[in-house]
Amino acid sequence: MRLGGFSCSDGLLAATVGAVSSMLIYYSQEVRAYIMLTFLGVLSVAFLLRCLKSSTFINNLIYAIIVFCFLYTHRYGYLLIAEYIVCPHHVGDILFLVEN
Numbered sequence: 001m002r003l004g005g006f007s008c009s010d011g012l013l014a015a016t017v018g019a020v021s022s023m024l025i026y027y028s029q030e031v032r033a034y035i036m037l038t039f040l041g042v043l044s045v046a047f048l049l050r051c052l053k054s055s056t057f058i059n060n061l062i063y064a065i066i067v068f069c070f071l072y073t074h075r076y077g078y079l080l081i082a083e084y085i086v087c088p089h090h091v092g093d094i095l096f097l098v099e100n
Contacts, residue, residue, distance in 0.1 A: 040070040
């Protein structure tokens with residue numbers, strides 16, 4: 001598997017340098033928030049549609065927890081929640097597409 005011709009000790013040295021590099025650690029933590037924001041955004045839309053189809057206490061509770069985590073993760077989360085409030089017809093269009 002050593003396609004580059006490097007030895008095992010060279011690989012361990014590169015992994016060690018990468019693991020303690022302050023620049024790599026900083027940028028990996030910055031990207032992680034955006035990945036979590038995307039995941040929770042998609043999950044909140046999915047549970048919003050689920051709540052619109054059948055509004056039970058459990059569905060609403062799970063949706064509220066997801067939205068809380070979504071807003072706690074990043075301040076851009078407020079934009080999607082504002083879109084839910086300002087343009088509710090978009091959510092209805094998505095629900096129509098899902099049902100058909």
